[in-house]
Amino acid sequence: DAGITQSPRHKVTETGTPVTLRCHQTENHRYMYWYRQDPGHGLRLIHYSYGVKDTDKGEVSDGYSVSRSKTEDFLLTLESATSSQTSVYFCAISEDGNRGNIQYFGAGTRLSVL
């Protein structure tokens, strides 16, 4: 999975609890992304980062926050999980340069909010 580790791989939590998902890369790539995947919607971008402490919102950012304090780690936080955030979450990375348009994905985290 292109040197990307997501943790945890599976999580079940209750509505209203905070949840943090971690993405760790060993490729030293500048760009990191968080997507969610739901049936019928493909992958939708939540947040992305273009460097340490540099982040921006994607298409479906409401209810999510991110942090990137080191090049290798990108954290996604659900401050107060809701059932609508039950989904599969993918982290992706991409490099600078001509091949920077290609994103490589981690194995995903399956989150269930009850």
Next chain:
Amino acid sequence: EDKVVQSPLSLVVHEGDTVTLNCSYEVTNFRSLLWYKQEKKAPTFLFMLTSSGIEKKSGRLSSILDKKELFSILNITATQTGDSAVYLCAFISSGSARQLTFGSGTQLTVLP
């Protein structure tokens, strides 16, 4: 609003058949179109297309982009059961900080 539409939504074929998957898009400031294959795990990269009419090939898979008619196709010849997967197309537009916008995918099932 930029969008990408894939067709068909699902397809069932037998081993040895040839399939054509379609991806049409409406994108301002188009930069690149990418194809991914997703089995029951992470999407894996197949092709990136930036120029119209240039075919990309990898073994039994090939893809072409038509920037005038705003579509791309992914061809798979001599299909195998291992080709069963969801095939996703996505685009990047200029100035989007490399954000990928995905279609909802085509579910391909190859029967023995």
